[in-house]
Amino acid sequence: MRTSYKNVTGLGSAHKGVSHYIKQRVTAVALLILVPLFLFQFLASITTGYEGVMAWLGSPFGLGLSFLVISAMVVHMRLGVQTAIEDYFGGSLRTLALWLNGFFALVLWLIAIYALIKISF
């Protein structure tokens, strides 16, 4: 038998959550600016053909912008999926899903960055 107070206080506060909250908003605002800029630049480079796209991705601006878009998007995705997992999963399934989510985001980011580097250099 457990008291209600014991149920409610549980293991206490995890003392985290603010950084998730801030990162989610910062990446959201960043993406709001970066994505249209990226799409505009990228689509413009497509009209110049394969060589044009390669040249744009190889330029400091193209590379920098692509890096920022991919990074902000992966962080934002990870944070968003984490929220959905926390909402709808429970117990050890939640823990496992949170780990997999982090792992997936990291792998996705590494592959994308590797591709960018390979194209640019």
Place this chain on the structure above:
Amino acid sequence: MAQLTLPKNSTVQKGKHWPAPVGADPKNVRQFRVYRYDPDSGENPRWDTYDLDTTQFGPMMLHVIIYIKDHVDATLTFRRSCREGVCGSCAMNIDGRNTIACTKPLADIKAKVVSISPLPHQKVVKDLVPDLNDFYAQHAAMQPYLKTTTAAPDKEWKQSIKDREKLDGLYECILCASCSTACPSYWWNGDKYLGPAALLQAYRWLVDSRDEATGDRLDALEDPFRLYRCHTIMNCTQVCPKGLNPAKAIGAIKQMLVEREG
């Protein structure tokens, strides 16, 4: 964890029908569908329907259920006390929305059949009485009292009129649990998420100019589940029978935590 279906022994079944009294003018008869559950019977919960002559009782929904208990079916169980929106006892789900029965006029309900059920997603003790022990414990866990380190003054802790005004819209909560039990985040994670009512109370003390435990209070709240399960769904604010805005208070707590980060 989200559970979207009821277990077999909780599936609500069709119950008894209580016809309108003989001689009642059909113009004045309305049908009420009431959730009934008796744990001692071992039976599943059921919807009983009551056809009532609306000229026989007062204008509020509390009048309706008191009339049923007094004149139609004495076995109906519910909580009520002040009958004027101060005690929060008669909180229940009426016409699909949490509210307190005593301040909800029957005339406001357009549905043909008026449904009355206990506050959602709580264990049901009997009929319209939910088990709110954890809800009250959440309130207690917020330590809803003035906490100070400075020695108490000879008279009272002083507060400017401006600082006192910051508590308006926060102190009026009557703990009816309409908000928390209307919140999907509270349904899915009620074991860890504190819910709008407790968080409104937490903010009432966080924003109190006399309270000296602000840091400790924020420490206790900073948690992915306790606080951050709030996704500003706003059901809490929509249903609050006192017109309070728990969602805004929760937003303000999140703001305070961001401020603390620098």
